[in-house]
Amino acid sequence: MNQYRITHGLSRLTMNATISKEATQHSVEMARHQLPFGHHKFDERVKRLSKSIQYTNGCAENVAYNYKNAQDVVKNWLLSPGHRQNIRGHYNLTGIGVARDERGRIYYTQLFVRTKQA
Structure with a gap:
């Protein structure tokens, strides 16, 4: 994803452990069917991140x-205008979470965060 951003004149995203933990939790909840697939409770994730990361000034998911793999996920996100907009957004931090359900399906979450320093 960073290669795509750099190719398009955008800054590199820095992986953040706090954001990855939040993304992983969301993937786990979807894989365990505690939440439906999608962006349910996104506002709650943003609130938690805002408390943990100073100067949070925007988030996307x-x-x-x-x-079957992360490359296919990114390829398909880039074909979707909304997902591509998040990837190309003015964010500087990211976190990724992955979880597998009982049937072996993999759930992916990527959170993007902009801090005021960005």
Whole structure:
């Protein structure tokens, strides 16, 4: 994803452990069917991130499931205008979470965060 951003004149995203933990929790909840697939409770994730990461000034989220690998996920996100907008957004931090359900389907969550320093 960073290669795509750099190719398009955008800054590199820095992986953040706090954001990855939040993304992983969302993927786990979807894989366990505690939440439906999608962006349910996104506002709650944003609130938690805002408390953990100083100067949070914007967040976005991409989710996917049942792709065999991360490359296919990113390829399909780039074909979707909304997902592509998040990838190309003015964010500087990111976190990724992955979880597998009982049937072996993989749930992916990527959160994007912009801090005021960005």
